[in-house]
Amino acid sequence: MNDDHIEIEDCVIEENNTHSIDSLRQKAVLKRQTTLDAFFSNEPNRKVFISDKLIRRKAKNNRMSITITHSVISKSKLKSRKSFGSVVEEVHHGGNGKGSSDDWARMSGVMKKAKMKAERTTLEKYVEIDPHSTHCTSSRKVMGFIYICKIPICSTLKKTLQLAVKSMRCNEDMYPDLNNRNISDVVLVSINSISSETSPTPYPAVCSDPTYGWNFGKKYVRLPYSICNMINGTARYDIIQTAISKLLKPLKTYKQIEVPITDWFFHECIRSYSRTTNFAALGQLFEAVLNETLRVEYLTTVVPFMAKLALQSPSLITQPIPILRRGNFGSVTISQHQAASLLAHAFFCTFPNRNIVSNELPSVNFCRLFSLHSANVVEKLRCLMHYFHMISKKMPTGLLTIRRQNSSAPNWSSMHLPLSELYVSHKGTIEDDGYGMLQVDFANEFIGGGVLSSGCVQEEIRFLICPEMIVSMILCERMHHNEAIVICGAEQFSDYDGYGSSFRWRPMKKMHSFPRDRFNRLCCELVAIDALPFSNKHEQFNIDLIDRELLKAYVGFTVNNGTMKPVATGNWGCGVFGGDLHLKSLIQLMASSAQKRCLYYFTFGDRKFAENFTEIYKILVQANITVGQLYEIIKDYCSEYDENSSPLLFEYISWKIKESTACQ
Structure with a gap:
């Protein structure tokens, strides 16, 4: 032409x-x-x-x-x-x-x-x-x-x-396939009994190890009803049973909840591992927040139901529950009914001191939550009590799978893969609009973070509206740099407004009707990846630290069953952890591209950043920049970085590409 x-x-x-x-x-x-x-x-x-x-x-x-x-x-x-x-x-x-x-x-x-x-x-x-x-x-x-x-x-x-x-969106079977699982994938129910109508039966039908693996050190969760759970020569569970049994009948006041915990548990059980005697938040919930109708229903129906759940645990969970330990790849699958019984025990503060077994495990008893005074703590209790209220009406019949995965880092510089498709939205949320995708939990290295204490940001909020996720805290040790934890099948029971100190519980207008896979797991898959915290935002422009964040996201976005489900994420590590929006968004784009997943990015109302991220993505695609080339550009930025004079990362990348194009 x-x-x-x-x-x-x-x-x-x-x-x-x-x-x-x-x-x-x-x-x-x-x-x-x-x-x-x-x-x-x-x-x-x-x-x-x-x-x-x-x-x-x-x-x-x-x-x-x-x-x-x-x-x-x-x-x-x-x-x-x-x-x-x-x-x-x-x-x-x-x-x-x-x-x-x-x-x-x-x-x-x-x-x-x-x-x-x-x-x-x-x-x-x-x-x-x-x-x-x-x-x-x-x-x-x-x-x-x-x-x-x-x-x-x-x-x-x-x-x-x-x-x-x-x-x-993808609603295919989630990993692992319970019919073709590895020895490290433990299932606590009979697979043949899985049904959408009734809860599956425990496996085995009768417990064959009443110690529940107590003497295997860090291998198994120490359960309250193990016969090895002793205090002064007395079976601690005898004391627990006696105390909780007092809650089986309708209550007249919330203080009857305190009495078993304080009079029996504190002096005989909790004293060995906690000094908590303050129930300020629980009192505020029942005396100042709940209306009369709900207060009566909680005291006469919900709390007795929770007590019954806790006492049913030995017949619901009939084998030792393995701890998903650091450095190991494996999963635990339990029923939603079994999860509820474990959460009831956490509410009644019956789990033995976990630090004796491992200081890598988060605390799971609710005693700290009961004692705090902030407004959002009461809202947390509303979420948790609402969960028990909902399942007291109808116990869900599905399964949950919690798995731990790890990987080694690829050679980022030599990765010639193109950038994945990117969709950016300043509206919507991961939990509401990311269904059918792999949803990212901006996690703490101890999964769950401060959900049972004062924390109330993205991870804690997700665990509050989906309380079954708290079970992962019972099972999972602290994450290492090359590890991620995935939760499959956790159901949402509450909605919310606000964030942090402004967090408020809201009932769901309509319960989600998401599909389930053939093992009756709700098609909701969440991956917990913990970002590095930075007190000084300039510290993160170090290629070694970027490599760590890339590896963490890469592990989290791993494809295990060949299903290229999109990743639904957002400003990972950019809140209280001080992460740079430009850097963290590109890290996630590179990691998703390396795993050949497209990325759906929610900016949580930040329209300006949504536009900026979209624009730099266009520039990268126009120039046919690969994952490896983008890594090298970021590496150059780090080597030239000066906290007083360096441009923003997106600006630097744009300039670098224009300079390269002009030289061609």
């Missing part, structure tokens, strides 16, 4: 277009027809290849037809641009044969719709979607560039974008 011509790619003419196309003297090399049916059909796009004439055809249901052409015209025709109709992209060629971004023409909305479907069979391949927005951003390669612009979204296309995100 000589300098007197330009190329117009994918020109679209609608059925009802009033513009004339006579002045478009065509030298067509390819024309391709599609219709809006392609937005809604799973069938491959219909394509017609011709040389000279336009094809117009009515779409089904009288939707407009769109013709896509690829044309070469003379520059002189640009002077009569209005006669073109919908000119999509213009790339002027100078003597060097290279295009200039200054020469790009604005696309039309109609053109964009067709372009998004013209060469890709799935819409999300072309569109970076914010399903809550009235605009979308898409990209199209033009003569070596990628042209990206924002266009208004009509109601039909907006629904299509939402469908595109929906199509990414």
